[in-house]
Amino acid sequence: MITPDVVLAHNLTLxxxxxxVQLLGRAPNLVELGMFSALWSEHCSYKSSKVHLRxxxxxxxxxxxxxxxxxxxxxxxxxxxxxxxxxxxxxxxxVEPFQGAATGVGGILRDVFAMGARPIALMxxxxxxxxxxxxxxxxxxxxxxxxxxxxxxxxxxxxGGDVYFEPCYSTNPLVNVFCLGIAPRxxxxxxxxxxxxxxxxxxxxxTGRDGIHGANILASRAFDETAEAKRPSVQIGDPFxxxxxxxxxxxxxxxxxxEAIQDMGAAGLxxxxxxxxxxxxxxxxxxxxxVPLREPGLTPYEIMxxxxxxxxxxxxxxxxxxxxxxxxxxxxxxxxVVGRLxxxxxxxLRWQGEWVADVPVAALVSGHPVYDRPQTPxxxxxxxxxxxxxxxxxxxxxxxxxxxxxxxSRRWIYRQYDHMVQINTVRRPGxxxxxLRVKGTPVALAMTLDGNGRLCYVDPFVGGLMAVAEAARxxxxxxxxxxxxxxxxxxxxPENPPVMWQFRQVIEGMREACLxxxxxxxxxxxSFYNETEGRPVYPTPVVGMVGLIxxxxxxxxxxxxxxxxxxxxYLVGRIAPVLTGSTWARQHGVLNLGPLxxxxxxxxxxQAALRQAIRRGWLHTVHDVSDGGLLWTLVEASLLGDGDLxxxxxxxxxxxxxxxxxxxxxxxxxxxxxxxxxxxxFEMAMDQAGxxxxxxxxxxxxxxxxLRVGxxxxxxxxxxxxxxxxxxxxxxxxxxxxxxYAR
Amino acid sequence: xxxFHFGVVIFPGSNCDYDAYHVVRxxxxxxxxxxxxxxxxxxxxxxxxxxxxxSYGDYLRTGAMARFSPxxxxxPDFVARGGVVLGICNGFQILLEAGLLPGAMLPNKGLxxxxxxxxxRPLRYxxxxxxAIPPGRxxxxxxxxxxxxxxxxxxxxxxxxxxxxxxxxxxxPSGRVRPSANPNGSRGAIAGLMDETGRILGMMPHPERxxxxxxxxxxxxxxxxxxxxxxxxxxxxxxxx
Numbered sequence: 001m002i003t004p005d006v007v008l009a010h011n012l013t014l015x016x017x018x019x020x021v022q023l024l025g026r027a028p029n030l031v032e033l034g035m036f037s038a039l040w041s042e043h044c045s046y047k048s049s050k051v052h053l054r055x056x057x058x059x060x061x062x063x064x065x066x067x068x069x070x071x072x073x074x075x076x077x078x079x080x081x082x083x084x085x086x087x088x089x090x091x092x093x094x095v096e097p098f099q100g101a102a103t104g105v106g107g108i109l110r111d112v113f114a115m116g117a118r119p120i121a122l123m124x125x126x127x128x129x130x131x132x133x134x135x136x137x138x139x140x141x142x143x144x145x146x147x148x149x150x151x152x153x154x155x156x157x158x159x160g161g162d163v164y165f166e167p168c169y170s171t172n173p174l175v176n177v178f179c180l181g182i183a184p185r186x187x188x189x190x191x192x193x194x195x196x197x198x199x200x201x202x203x204x205x206x207t208g209r210d211g212i213h214g215a216n217i218l219a220s221r222a223f224d225e226t227a228e229a230k231r232p233s234v235q236i237g238d239p240f241x242x243x244x245x246x247x248x249x250x251x252x253x254x255x256x257x258x259e260a261i262q263d264m265g266a267a268g269l270x271x272x273x274x275x276x277x278x279x280x281x282x283x284x285x286x287x288x289x290x291v292p293l294r295e296p297g298l299t300p301y302e303i304m305x306x307x308x309x310x311x312x313x314x315x316x317x318x319x320x321x322x323x324x325x326x327x328x329x330x331x332x333x334x335x336x337v338v339g340r341l342x343x344x345x346x347x348x349l350r351w352q353g354e355w356v357a358d359v360p361v362a363a364l365v366s367g368h369p370v371y372d373r374p375q376t377p378x379x380x381x382x383x384x385x386x387x388x389x390x391x392x393x394x395x396x397x398x399x400x401x402x403x404x405x406x407x408x409s410r411r412w413i414y415r416q417y418d419h420m421v422q423i424n425t426v427r428r429p430g431x432x433x434x435x436l437r438v439k440g441t442p443v444a445l446a447m448t449l450d451g452n453g454r455l456c457y458v459d460p461f462v463g464g465l466m467a468v469a470e471a472a473r474x475x476x477x478x479x480x481x482x483x484x485x486x487x488x489x490x491x492x493x494p495e496n497p498p499v500m501w502q503f504r505q506v507i508e509g510m511r512e513a514c515l516x517x518x519x520x521x522x523x524x525x526x527s528f529y530n531e532t533e534g535r536p537v538y539p540t541p542v543v544g545m546v547g548l549i550x551x552x553x554x555x556x557x558x559x560x561x562x563x564x565x566x567x568x569x570y571l572v573g574r575i576a577p578v579l580t581g582s583t584w585a586r587q588h589g590v591l592n593l594g595p596l597x598x599x600x601x602x603x604x605x606x607q608a609a610l611r612q613a614i615r616r617g618w619l620h621t622v623h624d625v626s627d628g629g630l631l632w633t634l635v636e637a638s639l640l641g642d643g644d645l646x647x648x649x650x651x652x653x654x655x656x657x658x659x660x661x662x663x664x665x666x667x668x669x670x671x672x673x674x675x676x677x678x679x680x681x682f683e684m685a686m687d688q689a690g691x692x693x694x695x696x697x698x699x700x701x702x703x704x705x706x707l708r709v710g711x712x713x714x715x716x717x718x719x720x721x722x723x724x725x726x727x728x729x730x731x732x733x734x735x736x737x738x739x740x741y742a743r
Numbered sequence: 744x745x746x747f748h749f750g751v752v753i754f755p756g757s758n759c760d761y762d763a764y765h766v767v768r769x770x771x772x773x774x775x776x777x778x779x780x781x782x783x784x785x786x787x788x789x790x791x792x793x794x795x796x797x798s799y800g801d802y803l804r805t806g807a808m809a810r811f812s813p814x815x816x817x818x819p820d821f822v823a824r825g826g827v828v829l830g831i832c833n834g835f836q837i838l839l840e841a842g843l844l845p846g847a848m849l850p851n852k853g854l855x856x857x858x859x860x861x862x863x864r865p866l867r868y869x870x871x872x873x874x875a876i877p878p879g880r881x882x883x884x885x886x887x888x889x890x891x892x893x894x895x896x897x898x899x900x901x902x903x904x905x906x907x908x909x910x911x912x913x914x915x916p917s918g919r920v921r922p923s924a925n926p927n928g929s930r931g932a933i934a935g936l937m938d939e940t941g942r943i944l945g946m947m948p949h950p951e952r953x954x955x956x957x958x959x960x961x962x963x964x965x966x967x968x969x970x971x972x973x974x975x976x977x978x979x980x981x982x983x984x
Contacts, residue, residue, distance in 0.1 A: 152856060152887070154758070155758020239797070240797060240799070243755070331755065332755060415856075417856075418856070421759060421762070421795075421887065422758075423955070423958060426957055426958065
């Protein structure tokens with residue numbers, strides 16, 4: 001029966017198995033073991049991360065629901081709430097890029113509409129290996145097409161995201177999907193089943209054999225040479241089914257028919273039934289013969305562990321069955337009453353006239369061990385002095401960057417995503433943050449995804465700090481107030497002590513930034529085991545920040561590119577002349593050039609001052625300094641526009657190396673442009689706030705970039721031809737018909 | 744509410760239904776109601792909008808399932824009684840599949856979904872869909888589709904041109920029709936097409952996405968305003984008669 005081999009094949013340790021036996025007072029049968037293995041998996045139980053996640057601040061007066069539900073919820077005024085969460089679909093997207101990414105979108109949408117919210121925005125953080133490698137191009141093509149396929153069909157706009165390319169992601173790409181929805185505060189729904197006797201309604205697609213062991217094998221284990229063989233663990237998505245499922249569920253919830261609702265995501269029917277019952281202190285009986293099946297002959301084990309997509313489990317209010325069924329019939333969504341809530345606190349399964357499982361709900365959901373795993377500090381080797389010559393001019397640097405995948409326009413990606421459907425998109429993808437209006441109110445929401453794994457690899461504490469700071473800075477750049485964040489923490493194996501140390505450090509850094517900025521964490525996801533053959537990815541937290549603009553008409557929302565010739569260009573804030581972790585250093589094969597000095601208290605003051613200047617209506621252009629440093633920020637502010645606006649700027653020679661100042665990515669800074677009329681007021685306000693504002697020059701309309709340092713011209717670039725190349729560069733790098741073999 | 748009554752069809756899989764409804768009701772201030780795909784009674788409606796989306800999942804071919812839906816079957820009668828029909832994106836594809844407009848849609852020339860602003864120009868100003876557009880004006884309106892490459896045999900193209908059924912063409916910002924301004928490879932750069940009655944228009948660009956300044960363009964609004972202007976003129980003619 002249950003041999004040690006069977007236990008290990010379920011990705012449980014023998015100690016964990018003993019614990020199950022102890023909790024049950026007997027040996028589990030195979031169905032029970034399968035359910036325990038799914039819910040006790042790292043993916044579902046957070047057993048290695050729980051003790052660390054507790055460090056996050058999760059409260060603020062505007063937080064309606066923090067971590068622990070399907071998604072986090074904040075109040076945005078006017079009786080409305082924003083409901084949002086981010087989740088990873090990394091391993092499925094490596095094994096089967098198209099379906100892996102597509103079903104990632106599907107899963108996060110269900111988490112959000114399960115709260116009673118209508119999804120209004122998606123964003124994606126993607127990490128791939130360098131595009132020199134053909135396989136990485138194929139993965140990227142598949143992932144982008146999968147996201148487009150699913151999001152476009154469901155009709156939720158994909159409004160933003162970010163992409164990085166590093167060798168560590170070659171065998172373990174990251175696909176993190178964020179979704180935000182809007183719900184009236186009094187119509188929020190929760191996944192708490194409180195009343196014994198209520199019917200359990202299964203809604204949506206039939207259950208098939210796809211995705212069995214997605215949670216415990218695919219998501220909770222590192223890759224080895226058998227990655228290909230795991231393809232059957234990937235689910236197949238049907239966005240049309242998702243769309244009608246969403247419409248039907250939202251209508252049922254609006255009609256007030258639902259007591260509790262949860263998506264059948266990771267660990268399928270097992271997790272949705274057990275978690276809802278556990279939160280409300282109930283038990284569950286499920287009649288497995290009533291579960292709609294895609295094909296006959298599924299065993300109870302398969303039914304309980306299937307991760308077939310587009311399925312929801314609803315606990316209906318008393319007497320609501322007929323009304324719910326009428327709505328489901330109208331939308332053509334399949335359903336079945338598959339069980340009821342009980343008062344005995346047990347999960348019991350009935351199949352073909354027999355009881356095939358009987359376990360305490362609490363043991364399944366919270367009986368798992370909690371690990372505080374060993375940690376060992378790790379820092380990549382440090383190089384004491386910068387091992388390359390200072391460039392004598394910047395033309396080649398900028399031209400190379402324009403054509404590189406690191407800096408190329410992301411247009412190829414977001415043009416494939418419908419980013420305008422639902423007609424709320426005020427600021428489209430490609431800028432610091434997306435902005436969406438909330439119809440029927442003066443409110444707009446700003447949102448962004450940020451997370452620089454390279455910086456976290458060099459210094460996980462400062463990297464975590466900066467991930468939150470940059471995300472907040474990006475929503476500040478459109479005048480919004482950062483309200484709350486959701487985070488996706490992508491790491492290697494927690495059983496690897498340096499990884500565990502990085503994990504803790506990143507969390508401590510994020511915590512410090514959250515506290516300083518007053519931004520709580522309201523939801524999130526941990527993705528461990530992102531490693532192949534012992535090589536983990538960079539520690540990569542992805543921060544999804546949501547900011548609030550209380551009244552869109554109160555000030556003009558600035559944009560990340562120049563808009564008016566003659567505007568004065570300023571560098572606001574502080575740049576640390578340090579190349580550690582920068583793209584420029586990586587280009588020279590170096591990462592660690594010494595410590596990362598980052599002052600979060602200064603960042604907080606900087607953001608407050610910048611936001612105030614924006615809200616006074618002074619600034620036409622705001623673009624934050626991050627990847628590629630000040631140099632790239634200035635260039636990009638011209639490329640992002642569509643006309644002939646360039647600049648003529650002069651820098652005083654910095655004290656140290658020029659490239660350390662221009663290419664540093666350690667900054668609490670932004671480039672802004674404003675009309676002459678506001679310069680005085682702007683300078684005074686910055687001075688009063690103690691924030692440096694350095695005048696650099698003017699926005700011009702001659703279509704040229706010209707940068708002088710002292711009296712030497714270091715950069716001349718014609719905007720239009722280079723913009724054309726920049727817009728096409730990513731597409732060119734992704735071509736599959738011109739395979740360049742390494743010499 | 745306004746004096747004219749717009750119906751916006753909801754097919755399972757429609758996803759621009761609320762957008763069209765929003766513009767009709769909150770921007771144009773006309774009366775708007777949703778029409779379920781199984782409804783056949785269109786009495787009382789002046790305008791029927793077939794919105795964008797993925798009707799029935801578009802799994803066979805875009806619009807291929809929706810053409811059999813009861814509401815689409817009711818369209819010829821509705822038009823015969825004087826109704827105006829606007830098919831946007833998937834709505835255009837459905838009208839083609841239903842044979843209410845000539846031609847067919849192929850995947851875009853680049854074989855990728857495109858979501859972006861494009862420019863279109865009207866070829867005539869005497870239709871219910873263009874009569875309020877200031878002459879010479881080029882409209883900036885977004886597209887969002889995978890199957891938007893309009894195709895028809897040469898003979899059909901000649902016929903629809905001769906009969907003046909081509910209403911919108913893709914063009915550059917200055918109004919010139921040129922290959923680089925044709926996003927999807929459509930024959931004749933056709934972005935919008937009428938039937939022979941002149942009361943059914945199908946168009947791939949989304950005018951409802953360009954009807955409010957906050958979204959970046961109000962050019963699409965001219966198309967809705969045209970429909971209202973046309974209906975007002977009809978009503979005035981009837982009143983005189």
